[in-house]
Amino acid sequence: MERINPPRIITPYNRVNEEYKLLRVLGEGGFGKCYEAKKGNGQVFAIKVLSKLKLRGKESTKERITNEIKIHKAMNHPNIVSFYDYFEDINFVYIVMELCENKTLADMLRKRRFLTEAEVRYYMLQILDACNYMHQNMMIHRDLKLANLFLSADMRVKIGDFGLTAKLNLMGDKKTSMCGTVDYMAPEIIGRIGHSFEVDLWSIGVIMYIMLYGIPPFHKNRHSQIFRSIRGGHFGFPTSVNNCVSKEAKALIQSILNRNPNQRPTINEIFNHDFFKTGFTPQQIPTSALTVAPNFDNFNNFDNFDNFDNFCTNNETTEISDNSNSRSQISLSTVRSSGSSELNGSKMESNGSKSVKIVSQVKPRSTSIIESVYFTCYETFSSLTDTPEKRFNVLKIGCFFIVIIIIIDYFNRY
Secondary structure, three states: OOOOOOOOEEOOOOOOOOOEEEEEEEEEOOOEEEEEEEEOOOOEEEEEEEEHHHHOOOHHHHHHHHHHHHHHHHOOOOOEOOEEEEEEOOOEEEEEEOOOOOOEHHHHHHHHOOOOHHHHHHHHHHHHHHHHHHHHOOEEOOOOOHHHEEEOOOOOEEEOOOOOOEEOOOOOOOEOOOOOOHHHOOHHHHOOOOEOOHHHHHHHHHHHHHHHHOOOOOOOOOHHHHHHHHHHOEEEEOOOOOOOOOHHHHHHHHHHOOOOHHHOOOHHHHHOOHHHOOOOOOOOOOHHHHOOOOOOOOOOOOOOOOOOOOOOOOOOOOEEEEOOOOOOOOOOOOOOOOOOOOOOOOOOOOOOOOOOOOOOOOOOOOOOHHHHHHHHHHHHHHHHOOOHHHHHHHHHHHHHHHHHHHHHHHHHHO
16 A cells, blocks of 8 residues: 655645644554644644545544544543644545643653552542543543553643544443453453443553553453453452552552442542542642652642652562452442533533642652563553554564574574
């Protein structure tokens, strides 16, 4: 297939006085790329550029993109990536969105390995508030993961990528399609028994686990093994990676990662969990936290984060959790809407965000070299093979090196 690159200067049809200049590439997917772009007036945006050539004959994908634009355009929440514009030309579809300068939580975890509990509270509250907003407007994201959690210039989290988002018509409706990212899939999606809002909560539980431990709770070598592990509900708390995770954090993860969706806590119940009441939650996070763990010890002025440069340490033990037969005391209640919502033709209003501010110390910790190397290799391989085209390229490179090794060995022998 011939590759066609988008023009460096984009002018929307019938808007001759408006143009965007494409700058650096922010990311790449199976059907196009996302660019940083500057508008003629100096404003900077993120533009997703989708190739019509790659979409040709893929009606389901076209429908997914149309659905993504319709849903994203209607959203209005401080912790959701803002949608600004949509247009197309002969070769490409362009989606103009808010630029999140600090990339994603996945990028942050690659550098940091895992986060402090204070940071986890800070991001969890924002993710939960945005998720609550979507659920109140009858939408299930269905692909919540670290790579879809973007970080703004002020280090606030923003949920993005609504390609798999589904809108329910009635409370109690369920979807049956198998979709999402393997490590974050809920058991009811894998089993195709019908799923609803609870699958987003499961994904949030996985996100919380990875933020604290740096690895997915159910990760195995093969997809079939991951699915078996998820459906069995067995996962561990590897303190050889991080033994500073509190019992409140583990308890919250256990309650969320319950394979029975009817026994997972609601968003309001998660907000009121002890995890958010027994530790410090910062009002903001410094940009230095992208690479270095913040030190919240003995901080009285929480509005000023200028000097965070301490790393942490930990010891090694192992603790296992079996959540397969657990029966949470928290029962599922229907997501209650506290106001009217509209999706067609109008913006949806946010209910505001919750915040908690309680003081405690953050324990020091660090990672083992082996675990760090494992996580780096896992993330690198995942990013290199997330599309069929990339997998084929990796295969070609691997074959090339094998041939080189065989030739070198031949000459060494003879």
